Amino acid sequence: MPTDATPRPTIYDVAQRAGVSKSLVSLVLRDAPHVSEARRDAVLAAIDELGYRPSRAASALASQRTRTVGVLIDDFHNPWFVELLAGLRSVLDPAGYTASVADLALETASGRKPVDGFLAQHVDAIVIAADLAPGTLERVGVPIVVAGLRELGARDAGRAVDVVAGDDELGGRLATEHLLRLGHTRVAHLAGHSGPGDARRRGYESAMLAAGLEPITTGGGATTEAAGYSAACALLEAHPHVTGIVAANDVMAVGALAALRERGLSVPADVSVVGHDDSPLAAYRYLALTSVDGHSADVGAAAARALLRRLDSPDAPAHRELLALDLVVRGSTAPPPT
Amino acid sequence: MPTDATPRPTIYDVAQRAGVSKSLVSLVLRDAPHVSEARRDAVLAAIDELGYRPSRAASALASQRTRTVGVLIDDFHNPWFVELLAGLRSVLDPAGYTASVADLALETASGRKPVDGFLAQHVDAIVIAADLAPGTLERVGVPIVVAGLRELGARDAGRAVDVVAGDDELGGRLATEHLLRLGHTRVAHLAGHSGPGDARRRGYESAMLAAGLEPITTGGGATTEAAGYSAACALLEAHPHVTGIVAANDVMAVGALAALRERGLSVPADVSVVGHDDSPLAAYRYLALTSVDGHSADVGAAAARALLRRLDSPDAPAHRELLALDLVVRGSTAPPPT
DNA sequence: TTGAAAGCGCTAACAA
DNA sequence: TTGTTAGCGCTTTCAA
Numbered sequence: 001m002p003t004d005a006t007p008r009p010t011i012y013d014v015a016q017r018a019g020v021s022k023s024l025v026s027l028v029l030r031d032a033p034h035v036s037e038a039r040r041d042a043v044l045a046a047i048d049e050l051g052y053r054p055s056r057a058a059s060a061l062a063s064q065r066t067r068t069v070g071v072l073i074d075d076f077h078n079p080w081f082v083e084l085l086a087g088l089r090s091v092l093d094p095a096g097y098t099a100s101v102a103d104l105a106l107e108t109a110s111g112r113k114p115v116d117g118f119l120a121q122h123v124d125a126i127v128i129a130a131d132l133a134p135g136t137l138e139r140v141g142v143p144i145v146v147a148g149l150r151e152l153g154a155r156d157a158g159r160a161v162d163v164v165a166g167d168d169e170l171g172g173r174l175a176t177e178h179l180l181r182l183g184h185t186r187v188a189h190l191a192g193h194s195g196p197g198d199a200r201r202r203g204y205e206s207a208m209l210a211a212g213l214e215p216i217t218t219g220g221g222a223t224t225e226a227a228g229y230s231a232a233c234a235l236l237e238a239h240p241h242v243t244g245i246v247a248a249n250d251v252m253a254v255g256a257l258a259a260l261r262e263r264g265l266s267v268p269a270d271v272s273v274v275g276h277d278d279s280p281l282a283a284y285r286y287l288a289l290t291s292v293d294g295h296s297a298d299v300g301a302a303a304a305r306a307l308l309r310r311l312d313s314p315d316a317p318a319h320r321e322l323l324a325l326d327l328v329v330r331g332s333t334a335p336p337p338t
Numbered sequence: 339m340p341t342d343a344t345p346r347p348t349i350y351d352v353a354q355r356a357g358v359s360k361s362l363v364s365l366v367l368r369d370a371p372h373v374s375e376a377r378r379d380a381v382l383a384a385i386d387e388l389g390y391r392p393s394r395a396a397s398a399l400a401s402q403r404t405r406t407v408g409v410l411i412d413d414f415h416n417p418w419f420v421e422l423l424a425g426l427r428s429v430l431d432p433a434g435y436t437a438s439v440a441d442l443a444l445e446t447a448s449g450r451k452p453v454d455g456f457l458a459q460h461v462d463a464i465v466i467a468a469d470l471a472p473g474t475l476e477r478v479g480v481p482i483v484v485a486g487l488r489e490l491g492a493r494d495a496g497r498a499v500d501v502v503a504g505d506d507e508l509g510g511r512l513a514t515e516h517l518l519r520l521g522h523t524r525v526a527h528l529a530g531h532s533g534p535g536d537a538r539r540r541g542y543e544s545a546m547l548a549a550g551l552e553p554i555t556t557g558g559g560a561t562t563e564a565a566g567y568s569a570a571c572a573l574l575e576a577h578p579h580v581t582g583i584v585a586a587n588d589v590m591a592v593g594a595l596a597a598l599r600e601r602g603l604s605v606p607a608d609v610s611v612v613g614h615d616d617s618p619l620a621a622y623r624y625l626a627l628t629s630v631d632g633h634s635a636d637v638g639a640a641a642a643r644a645l646l647r648r649l650d651s652p653d654a655p656a657h658r659e660l661l662a663l664d665l666v667v668r669g670s671t672a673p674p675p676t
Numbered sequence: 677t678t679g680a681a682a683g684c685g686c687t688a689a690c691a692a
Numbered sequence: 693t694t695g696t697t698a699g700c701g702c703t704t705t706c707a708a
Contacts, residue, residue, distance in 0.1 A: 010701055021679045026703060034677055053458055057404065058701030060395035061684045076420045077618050085414070086444055093448050098455070101439055106424055110431050117436070120391055225622050251622075258623035280415050284563050284589075285596035286625075348685055359695045364687060372693060396685030399700045 009050040018046035029054060060122070068098045069307060070118030074130035074194075076103045078223070078251055080277040080296060084129060084147060087300025095308055097124070104130040115140060125307050131194050137161075143310045147303040150195035160318040162310060164303040166294035167322040168196040168276075172203020174327045175246045175274040175292050180211050182335045184244035184272060188216040190231045190256055192223030192248030196294075200276055204246050216242065223248055228255025236263055243271055243336040250275035250282045253289055253332075268334035278328050288331035295325055347388040356384035367392060398460070406436045407645060408456030412468035412532075414441045416561075416589060418615040418634060422467060422485060425638025433646055435462070442468040453478060463645050469532050475499075481648045485641040488533035498656035500648060502641040504632035505660040506534040506614075510541020512665045513584045513612040513630050518549050520673045522582035522610065526554040528569045528594055530561030530586030534632075538614055542584050554580065561586055566593025574601055581609055581674035588613035588620045591627055591670075606672035616666050626669035633663055 011029075015022045020039055027035055028043040046052070060066045071088060073081045085101065092099055100121060107114045114136060118126055126140065129147040137144060149165045172189075179187050189204040191197060201217060208215040216239055219231030228247055235242065236259060247253035253275035257267060265271050275282055278293035306319055349367075353360045358377055365373055366381040384390070398404045409426060411419045423439065430437055438459060445452045452474060456464055464478065467485040475482060487503045510527075517525050527542040529535060539555060546553040554577055557569030566585055573580065574597060585591035591613035595605060603609050613620055616631035644657055 008701095012701080022702080023679060023681095023704080024677090027678085030703090036677065039678080053460075055399070055701050056459060057395045057398035058684090059703070061393070061399050061686085062701075062703040064684070064703095066395065076414075076423070077417055079415055079417060082414045082441075085441075086447070089444060089448065098459070103420075103423075106427060109424070110427065121394060121436070122391075225618075229623055254622050254624050261624065280563075284592050285567055286592050286599065346685095350685080360686080361688080361696080362694060365694090368687095374693065377694080393685050396700090397687070399702085400685075400687040402687095402700070 008055075009052045011052075011054070013050055014043065014046045014052050017050060018042040065124050066122050067096055068100050068121060068123045070115070070121065070123040070126045071099050071101045072107075072114060072118075072126065072128050072130050073101060073103050075105045077105075078249070078277075078279070079281065080249070080279045080294075081129060082280075083296035084300040084303075087297035087302075088127065088147075088304045089300075090297075091301050091304035091308070095304075097308075099127075104132075125311060127303055127307065143307065143314065145303050145307045145310070147299055148196050149199045151198075160310075160316070162303075162306040162319040162321075164299055164306055164321045165196070165323065166296070166299055166325045168199035168294070168325075169203040169206070171276060171292040171294065171325050172200035172205075172246065173207040174203075174325070175200075175276065175290075176204045176207035178274065178290070178327055178329070178333065179244035179246065179272055180207065180213075182244075182272065182333065184336045185213060186216075186239070186242045187213070187244035187246065188218065188235050188239060188242045190228055190235070190245060190247040190252050191217050191220040192227065192252055193220050194223055194248075196276075197223055197248040200246075200248050200292075219248070219252070223252060225251045225255040228252025229259050230255075232256035232259035233262075236260070236265075244333075245271060245273045247273065247275050250277045250279045250289055250291055253291070254281060254287060257287070257332075267332050270337055272333040272336070274327075274333060282328070282330065290330045290333040291328055293326055293328050295323060298323055346393075347390045349390075349392070351388055352381065352384045352390050355388060356380040403462050404460050405434055406438050406459060406461045408453070408459065408461040408464040409437050409439045410445070410452060410456075410464065410466050410468050411439060411441050413443045415443075416587070416615075416617070417619065418587070418617045418632075419467060420618075421634035422638040422641075425635035425640075426465065426485075426642045427638075428635075429639050429642035429646070433642075435646075437465075442470075463649060465641055465645065481645065481652065483641050483645045483648070485637055486534050487537045489536075498648075498654070500641075500644045500657040500659075502637055502644055502659045503534070503661065504634070504637055504663045506537035506632070506663075507541040507544070509614060509630040509632065509663050510538035510543075510584065511545040512541075512663070513538075513614065513628075514542045514545035516612065516628070516665055516667070516671065517582040517584065517610055518545065518551075520582075520610065520671065522674045523551060524554075524577070524580045524674075525551070525582035525584065526556065526573050526577060526580045528566055528573070528583060528585040528590050529555050529558040530565065530590055531558050532561055532586075534614075535561055535586040538584075538586050538630075557586070557590070561590060563589045563593040566590025567597050568593075570594035570597035571600075574598070574603075582671075583609060583611045585611065585613050588615045588617045588627055588629055591629075592619060592625060595625070595670075605670050608675055610671040610674070612665075612671060620666070620668065628668045628671040629666050631664055631666050633661060636661055 125143040205215040218235040275289040275291040278291040282289035282291040463481040543553040556573045613627040613629040616629040620627035620629040
């Protein structure tokens with residue numbers, strides 16, 4: 001039983017009112033060519049007067065496509081995803097697609113496989129912005145675009161998967177070179193295990209080696225504030241004389257700030273800290289983290305374009321796009337103490 | 339043209355395989371009573387073997403309900419919503435409903451009215467967890483539940499609207515009384531203009547008046563870190579001797595921390611700070627904010643239950659539920675300097 | 677450039 | 693307890 005007393009107008013009502021056939025209305029809706037101005041205007045007017053909204057259900061059923069794309073985010077707690085989403089939508093919306101957003105952590109908590117919800121919705125495509133267990137994408141049957149440097153990009157899924165990401169290895173290098181250029185020599189890395197995290201670690205290590213310095217890496221598990229704190233504690237225990245820390249992301253950097261403060265070390269006077277993601281956190285005046293900006297909005301937009309392209313030509317070869325990124329210098333970095 | 343070569347199995351295939359009729363399969367799917375064990379098992383087996391997934395589009399079209407509820411969040415940047423969503427889903431999922439989440443800020447940016455996306459999706463109901471412009475909910479036509487103390491709860495929409503919220507006025511009182519009990523007398527409020535923000539301000543003011551103290555309120559606009567910073571600057575300019583600050587939320591509290599540090603004031607030795615929301619931010623060791631925990635997960639679950647109830651009985655009188663909340667004491671509060 | 681008509685996969689009476 | 697049968701509102705050939 002419908003909640004509403006007045007039934008919604010259908011395409012049929014619009015057709016009647018405009019004095020045309022259902023099919024013509026359908027054509028106008030998807031602004032097909034070869035429709036006369038007069039008819040088009042009549043239809044548009046009727047739509048307006050009736051307050052007509054097409055039924056997605058009916059359209060999905062008839063066309064066998066939902067015009068919905070699933071977007072899987074790793075964890076809503078870490079605010080890096082907000083810009084990615086904005087970028088995705090800036091391209092998807094005008095193309096008539098709706099983004100259906102899910103959080104891997106929540107999805108996993110509810111017991112089913114992370115993409116099951118999307119498949120039940122019959123999304124037309126999926127954007128993956130999270131690290132997945134191997135095999136999760138087998139037999140998914142819809143195009144997949146990976147946003148961010150996730151390992152599964154190449155393998156898994158047994159078919160062409162497009163990858164659009166910031167060049168996180170470059171990011172790790174930029175962060176490290178910034179500290180080296182300031183004069184630091186004892187620079188350590190708080191690693192986080194994730195697609196981007198691993199790339200950032202590689203970037204850090206290559207920059208250190210290129211400078212003839214020995215990399216010091218701790219952590220390598222979770223990418224949370226708590227993990228950043230523990231890794232920094234372990235680091236300061238083992239290497240009390242570090243003057244620079246490159247963290248795998250901003251929340252880990254915030255964890256490191258706490259560890260440093262506990263030991264009476266001040267930032268940036270005693271130790272400089274660099275984060276990654278340039279998340280809203282980094283910009284908070286109280287934290288003022290120097291951070292690598294991954295331009296998530298651009299990544300999102302590019303990922304959406306890749307998606308639309310693949311929807312057009314399902315058999316095109318896999319496409320891999322690495323976007324440049326840059327460092328935002330704030331108050332958490334300075335030359336080492338003399 | 340479908341992306342996949344093999345067409346998905348339909349309810350008809352399942353029926354054939356199980357040796358029953360379509361309707362019986364439909365009944366089993368919605369686990370209706372009065373279906374024999376044998377047939378049910380046969381159907382379930384067939385579903386399993388075929389890897390059948392019901393088509394939401396077809397079901398929505400036939401039943402005129404999408405089993406989807408729209409959830410409108412104020413701003414993904416402020417992580418308070420994560421627990422609310424978890425609470426909502428803990429009730430909605432088992433009931434067979436899918437949450438479709440949108441961000442008011444993003445939605446507004448894309449130029450259309452914030453709920454238009456939901457209406458286009460034909461959601462069965464909407465959860466509002468944001469402050470809306472007047473008139474936004476007129477003629478929406480589906481049940482609405484407001485999560486949080488949003489002004490529009492009572493009026494607007496011209497019909498019964500349920501409200502489930504934390505008792506934010508109590509929250510404001512709890513935060514203030516905590517400081518008073520520690521011995522503070524010059525306690526100020528950084529106000530934010532939002533439903534919960536206004537209630538928190540009232541709570542602060544009533545606690546001050548009850549203690550025979552004069553309320554000092556600044557801010558009252560945005561609820562961001564930047565707004566918290568400016569309001570705190572203005573406050574410290576006008577009232578340099580405050581020893582306690584109650585912020586309308588955690589991000590504003592973080593803004594205040596920066597303003598205090600700039601003036602050489604330390605927290606909590608010189609000034610104590612209390613936030614609201616007990617968001618992930620508050621728990622970061624580096625911030626360690628004492629904060630009012632609004633139990634968002636409980637609010638979410640209760641809101642979802644209210645929704646299901648209203649879907650059952652659309653004409654029930656409006657329901658308003660205020661949940662208790664409590665204070666989480668961390669390192670940002672202490673007795674005032676002597 | 678437009679219209680007629682046949683489904684898309686499911687639900688929900690109604691019959692049996 | 694189970695099967696039959698109309699649609700739900702739209703897309704999409706195919707003809708006109």
